[in-house]
Amino acid sequence: MKLYLLRHGIAADRDEFDGGDAERPLTSEGRKCIEREAKGMEDLGVAPDRIITSPLKRAKETAKIVAERLHLEDKLVEDDRLAGDFDAECAADIVRENGNAQSLMFVGHEPDFSETIGELVGGASIDLKKGGLARIDLDAESSTRGKLVWLLPPKALMR
8 A cells, every 4th residue: 555645735825814724725835836736746657546635724725725736626525624623543534444445545734644654664753745745555464554656755756
């Protein structure tokens, strides 16, 4: 199983946004960057069977941009577990629920994603930047252990 973890793009500043945290959108720069990153994902051949996103606005917007670029709009679903307190066990549960999938993409937030990536690959310290993408190949016998194949910062995806 290939597992992609994508951190949402640049969002409105928490201190300057009038609404609640769940409603903070991507900035125009954040949208442009994710559009360029989605092209990079397409060029890399990233083609998950399903894109599973946090219901928070900035993650949903990120996921939608990627889904449109990869022609996976009908494979985009929300999952509340990606909104907070996401960890390796949550990831494993979602993987098991999507048992027929060969690859999944999760779109979510920090610090959960960096910590979860570290946990899945045996305790590494990871720093996933906004718009960063990680690929983990999960072990066949375990959905809570895997190998970090790559960890790409946004700039690498935009080239």
